[in-house]
Amino acid sequence: MRKNKFFGAAVVLCAALAVSGCSEAEKLQPENTSADTSVTTEAAITTTTTTTTVATTTTPVTTTTTEPEETPAPSEEPGNVPDDYREYGENNILIIGRNGHYMGLMGCWGTFELCDNYVSCVEKAAEKLPDVNVYSMIIPTSVEFYLPDDVSGYSASQKEKIDYIADGLSKAVSVDAYSALEEHKEEPVYTRTDHHWQPLGAYYAAEAFAKTAGVDDLFPALTEYEKVTKEGYVGSMYNYSKSVNLYNDPEPFDLYISPNADALTTTYYDTSFQNGYQGHLFTYPDASGYYLSFLGTDICIAEIDTDCKNGKTLVVCKESYGNALIPFLTECYEKIYVTDLRYFDLELTDFCKEVGATDLLFAMCTFTPAGANCSCMNAIIK
Numbered sequence: 001m002r003k004n005k006f007f008g009a010a011v012v013l014c015a016a017l018a019v020s021g022c023s024e025a026e027k028l029q030p031e032n033t034s035a036d037t038s039v040t041t042e043a044a045i046t047t048t049t050t051t052t053t054v055a056t057t058t059t060p061v062t063t064t065t066t067e068p069e070e071t072p073a074p075s076e077e078p079g080n081v082p083d084d085y086r087e088y089g090e091n092n093i094l095i096i097g098r099n100g101h102y103m104g105l106m107g108c109w110g111t112f113e114l115c116d117n118y119v120s121c122v123e124k125a126a127e128k129l130p131d132v133n134v135y136s137m138i139i140p141t142s143v144e145f146y147l148p149d150d151v152s153g154y155s156a157s158q159k160e161k162i163d164y165i166a167d168g169l170s171k172a173v174s175v176d177a178y179s180a181l182e183e184h185k186e187e188p189v190y191t192r193t194d195h196h197w198q199p200l201g202a203y204y205a206a207e208a209f210a211k212t213a214g215v216d217d218l219f220p221a222l223t224e225y226e227k228v229t230k231e232g233y234v235g236s237m238y239n240y241s242k243s244v245n246l247y248n249d250p251e252p253f254d255l256y257i258s259p260n261a262d263a264l265t266t267t268y269y270d271t272s273f274q275n276g277y278q279g280h281l282f283t284y285p286d287a288s289g290y291y292l293s294f295l296g297t298d299i300c301i302a303e304i305d306t307d308c309k310n311g312k313t314l315v316v317c318k319e320s321y322g323n324a325l326i327p328f329l330t331e332c333y334e335k336i337y338v339t340d341l342r343y344f345d346l347e348l349t350d351f352c353k354e355v356g357a358t359d360l361l362f363a364m365c366t367f368t369p370a371g372a373n374c375s376c377m378n379a380i381i382k
Contacts, residue, residue, distance in 0.1 A: 079100035079101050079249070080100060081097040081098075081100050081101055081102055081245075081249070082097050083096075083097045083098060083099075084097065084148075084150075085097030085102070086148075086151070087243060087245065089104075089240070089241025089242055089243040089246070090240065090241055090242045091240045091241065092107070093105070093106055093237060093240045093241035093243070094106075094107070094143075094147075094151065094154060095241060095243050095245060095246055096146070096148055096151075098146060098192070101192055101249050101251070102192065102193075102243070102245050102246045102249045103142075103146060103192040103193075104192065104193060104194075104195075104237030104238070104240070104241055104243070104246055105142060105143040105146060105147060105154075105155075106141065106142075106143060106195050106237070106240070107143055107154045107155035107156075108141055108143055108144070108155050108156060108158055108366055108367060108370075109155070109156050109370070110156070110161065110366070110367070110369075110370025110371050111370060112161070112164060112370075114369065114370050114371060114372075114374045115161055115164055115165050115168075115369050115370055115374075116168070117369075117374050117375075117377065117378070118165060118368075118369035118370075118374050118377060119165055119168035119169060121374075121377035121378060121381045122134065122136050122169065122172045122362055122377075123168075123169065123170065123171050123172060124381055125172070125348060125349055125352075125360065125381050126171035126172040127171055128349040128381075129349055129352055129353070129357070129360065132352055132357050132358060132359065132360050133173070133213065133358065133359045133360070134171065134172040134173065134359075134360045134362075135172060135173050135174075135175050135209065135212065135213065135359065135360065135361045135362065136165065136166075136169060136172050136173070136174050136175065136361075136362045137174075137175040137177050137205065137208075137209060137361060137362065137363045137364075138161070138162045138165055138166075138174075138177070138178075138364065138365070138366055138369060139177050139181075139197070139205060139321050139363065139364065139365045139366065140158045140159070140162065140177070140178050140181060140365070140366055141158065141190075141195065141197075141365050141366060141367065142190035142191075142195075142197070143155045143158075144157075144158040144159065144366075145181070145182065145185045145190075146185075146190070158178075158366040159178060161366055161369070161370050162178050162366065165369060172362075173212060175205075175208055175209045175212045175361075176208055176212075177204075177205035177208055177209075179208070180204040180205055180207065180208040181197075181201055181204060181205065183204075184200075184201070184204050187200060188200055188251075188252075188254070189201030189204065191233070191235055191237075191251065191253070192237075192246075192249075192251050193233060193234045193235045193236075193237050193238060193246055193249075193250065193251055194233070194235025194236050194237055194290075194291065195235070195236050195237060195240075196235070196236075196291050196320065196321060196324070197321065197324060198253070198254060198324075199254060199255055199256050199324050199327075200222075200254060200256075201324075202324035202325045202328060203222055203225075203256065203328050205325060206219070206325050206328035206329055207219060207328070209325070209329070209361065209363075210329070210332055213332075213359060213361075215310075215312070215332040215333070216332075218308065218310070218331050218332045219328075219331065219332055220258075220259050220331055222256070224259045225256035225257060225258065225259060226256070226257040226259075226261075227254055227255070227256055227257075228254070228255045228256075228257060228285065228286060228287045229252050229253070229254050229255075229287070230252065230253045230255070230286070230287035230288060230290065231250070231252050232250045233250055233251050233252065233253040233290050234246070234247055234250045234251075235290065235291065253287055253290045253291075254287075255282075255285075255287040255293050255294075256327065256328070257282060257285060257327070258281075258282075258327045258328070258330050258331065259331065260306060260307050260308075260330060260331055261281070261282060261285075261327075263306065263307035264280075264281050264304055264305070264306055264307075264330055265278065265304070265305040266278065266279050266280055266281045266302055266303070266304050266305075267279070267302070267303040267304075267305075268300045268301070268302055268303075269300060269301040269302075269303065270300065270301070271299065271300065271301060271343045271344055271345040271346075272345045272346065273301050273346060273351070273354075276303070279296075281294060281295065281302075281304060281326070281327065281330070282294055282327070283295065283296035284296075291320075291323070291324070294323055294324065294326060294327055295323050295326065295338065298319070298320055298323070298340040298342065298343060299340070299343050300340075300343075301337065301338065301339050301344070302326075302336075302337070302338040303335070303336075303337055303355075304326070304330060304335065304336040304337075304338070305334075305335055306330045306331065306333065306334060306335070306336070307331075308330070308331055308332060308333060308334050309334060310332075310333070310334055311334055311358070312332075312333045312334055312335075312358045312359060313333065313334060313335040313336075313337070313355060313356050313357050313358050313359070314329065314332075314333040314335070314336045314337070314357070314358070314359045314360075314361060315336075315337045315339065315348075315351070315352050315355065315357045315359070315360045315361070316329075316336065316337070316338045316339065316361045316363055317339050317340075317341050317344070317348060317360065317361070317362050317363070317380075318338065318339070318340060318341070318361075318362070318363045318364055319340060319341060319342060319364045319365070319368055319373070320340075321363070321364055321365040322338075322363035322364060323338075325363055326338055333359070335355070335356075337351075337355055337357070339351070341364070341368075341373075341376045341377060341380055342373065342376050344380050346380070347380060347381070347382050348360075348380045348381050349381065349382075
């Protein structure tokens, strides 16, 4: 029998980020962009609250903020950082040593009650869209796979939440991104310096979705993508932690350009699906925008026309984690619409009917269905 259960006190930043939910004030905040230091703060998983004002729910960890030293030339060759290195930065971000480099981790907590709410919303969407294939993909964050065994109580099991959600779905279909990422966890599927994953991780998750949705015959091999590597990436984990060590240990960011990139037409609309203008899916094709390289912003609805002529239309409801999936699905669907549950101003099932959706994918990291941002689901599924 399914039961409600609280994971425990929210002792890390993810809980603090979740408290403001999906308010109008949150929606009006401007989109952050990469700073001169290459730090990207664009997509805090649960909200767009600026990191300088976030407070944790535990006794603050006191750290002395100093000016970062000059950034060395980045390399993913094994460095000299011992695997037993442990540091708690600001906002209780944990910095560990892994494969000779520093890596930032953010704990993940939440409640089963909120997971129940997510399941209820997804099931309601599937019930209101009987002719649409509805899928749910919950993406684990890096702490799930890389938290050292000697650090206890820092984060809860995300697999328990993911399995709990999957068990609760009957009308919608669960996509197992967890196993795909776990299988490849020794590859660079997550960033060391940011709370997001690397596009490589998104590729493996997109492949799992393509198989589940029955479009894997159209899904290209990774070798068919143009890999663009940008060195010197330092992401949001530095902004949160202010760890000089993390800042001085940047990483490469690998972007994968779709084989059909030149055939894509991308139109961006406001969150009410008005005022469209044409742009590009790869807004920074040289990877200079790092995680902003695809779609560029969460505060929009994107319509992507592809050269795939199979009559299938996919609507993706996501937060920032879902952005990285989109380039890997452009050869599997004739049309793709991308919406962000935090900013979407329409009723989602009505929108799916309007655009003729054949498939609807909910794609988000574990923070969202288990945290306060799950309330945004109630706002878009009536």
